[in-house]
Amino acid sequence: MIPAAFAYARPTTVEEALQAIADGGEDVKVMAGGQSLIPVMRLRMAAPETVVDLVSVSEMRGVRDDGDALVVGAMTTHHDVLVDPLIAEHAPLLVQATETVADRQVRARGTFGGALAHADPAGDLAAVALALDAEMVIAGSGGRRTVPAADFFVDYLTTCLEEGELLVEVRIPKLRGEWGVRYEKFNRVAQAWSIVAVAAAVRRENGHIAEARIGLTNMGSTPLRAQATEAALAGADASAAAIAAAAERAAEGTSPTSDLNAQADYREHLARVLTRRAVSAAAGL
């Protein structure tokens, strides 16, 4: 119940944070909201030598409009995402998914960037970042680099972040045109993680579906796009029948695990059903 002893640093800028990580010894962990890290440290599944707490790095917090994209600071809390007018206007899919994350106490501390860096396949925000073609801005000792969401998530709890690097902010392209969105999450009890969830954004044009983007939560060791369904929907009728047929292909190319919550084949079933529901809702049906 009590974490192992560690040294604690609380930098106030990205520069200072990178320095603190470099100076922190062999095993350094950065802490964002601590809502995944502190539980893991309490269970002694992590026992870092140094914790670099990002809570006071104000340049990493908040949302700004950058023309074609929104830029969301990695330290923006789930609560702040939910009340942000720019996100409500330009990335409502993120709002819908964030509403389903944990509970109000955890949302008060947990952060958007922390959830992405944690890269739990059951986490709700990674599939949204993937569906919205978000880009991750990463700072390291050699400067900054930008990585598309599709390359950021590498494996179970693993991202492309190298040791000593920080996720600083996330660029979310604004959706242009007539888009509808829906996050459909299946879980069984309050504050629970997704057994499977589907993030859908659909652009309609003259009664047709011009483009669909579908992110899948917990259908493999990383978030995935339902590529076969996306391809089947491009140019399809915005009809219940066309959407149902396309959604049948939602589990193609996925590799869900079997665990206490669900067997793999049941997860595949859920992916199909939730994709049908999410796309139908996003298409306004």
Add this chain to the structure above:
Amino acid sequence: MSQITVRVDGVTYTDEVEPRTLLVHYLREQLGKVGTVVGCDTSNCGACTVHLDGAAVKSCTVLAVQADGSEVTTIEGLAAEDGTLHPVQKAFHEMHGLQCGFCTPGMIMASVDLLKENPHPSESEIREGIEGNLCRCTGYQNIVRAVRQAAGEMSAPETTGAQA
């Protein structure tokens, strides 16, 4: 050790803490504020809920060092100085919103936070608002009733007071 200065239930404390000390342990063991309890090992139960700079948080999932410079309100700081219960405390009492009482401090702190953001929650908004708090006794029914009653009382116009 790190030095922290925290205002807890209206009193300012300056103390030495280990960085690994959880806020809930600081409150209970260093300040003797045992009204805030620990009910789990997994950040699920919400029994440890306090307000940190006005927002409900799980104090088992915050380090004491992170509260440096902050204002903390625990269940012990909710009643008025003369002992008059907060409307949410009173409603839990009147509506039988507790049995063993272990979840109650956290339930009340989460409910106060919810009502601050949403003074007129529907029943389902109440259930979602306290989803981070588990109760193993009541079945939640009377807890939800208590929050509804408190919401009504807190938004009712003042019936007493100097201005008539």
